[in-house]
Amino acid sequence: MVILSGSRVTPGVGVTTLSTIVYHSKASVGFTELDLLYLLAGSRARNRDEGVTGILVFDRGMFFQWIEGPNLPLQRIWNAIRKDARHHDIKVLADTSIPVRLFQDWHMQFAHRDCKAANYIDGLIQASDQVMDRLHESPNEAPMILAEFSGLGGGPFSRLLSPSE
Numbered sequence: 001m002v003i004l005s006g007s008r009v010t011p012g013v014g015v016t017t018l019s020t021i022v023y024h025s026k027a028s029v030g031f032t033e034l035d036l037l038y039l040l041a042g043s044r045a046r047n048r049d050e051g052v053t054g055i056l057v058f059d060r061g062m063f064f065q066w067i068e069g070p071n072l073p074l075q076r077i078w079n080a081i082r083k084d085a086r087h088h089d090i091k092v093l094a095d096t097s098i099p100v101r102l103f104q105d106w107h108m109q110f111a112h113r114d115c116k117a118a119n120y121i122d123g124l125i126q127a128s129d130q131v132m133d134r135l136h137e138s139p140n141e142a143p144m145i146l147a148e149f150s151g152l153g154g155g156p157f158s159r160l161l162s163p164s165e
Contacts, residue, residue: 017070017071017097018068018069018070018071018097018098018099018100018101019068019069019070019071019074019095019096019097019098020054020066020067020068020074020094020095020096020098020102021066021067021068021074021078021092021094021095022064022065022066022067022092022093022094022095022142022143022146023063023064023065023081023090023091023092023093024062024063024064024065024090024091024093024135024139024142025062025063025087025088025089025090025091026061026062026063026087026088026089027058027061027062027063027086027087028085028086028087028088029086031058031086033112033114036058036110036112039056039086040056040108040110043056043107043108044107044108045107046077046080047067047069047077047107047108048107050069050073050074050076050077051069051070051073052067052068052069052070052073052074052077052107053067053068053069053101053103053104053105053106053107053108054066054067054068054069054103054106054108054109055103055106055108055109055110055111055146055149055150056108056109056110056111057110057111057112057127057132057135057146057149058110058111058112059112059113059127059132059135059136060113060132060136062135062136062139063087064135064139064142064145064146065081065146066102066103066143066146066147067081068098068101068102068103069101091139093139093140093142093143094143102147102150103149103150109125109149110125111125111126111127111131111149112125112126112127113126113127113129113132114126125149127149131145131148
């Protein structure tokens, strides 16, 4: 680890390593838009407390999620996500260190194909059919597709998050 000291980089402690986990899973129960909004509210509160940011996409019974943050808080949240009975068949698509946050302003951004509340609640996106269809057709490319939702795009993560051959 390094600490920036003036314009020099010196070894030390105090720098927080950031990581990201990207996964997709299948919903175990039917979700109404109201159910999803309650899920989002709980996720945002927990993520804010832990210093974790990201995006959650829900479409046709599938979740696609990018979460990012300091290693230990991220692992605590990830452990809770893995144990959540509201979804199953979890497939991790990326689990790696990252240089910067993609979703630094969002404790949990949310995208949904038919999100009627998108015009009324901050951080909700009504995603296009094209983007949602890409997620279903190429789920292993979800890290790159989800990165497109951020202002940074996938630039710094292109090689880190490319699907395995």
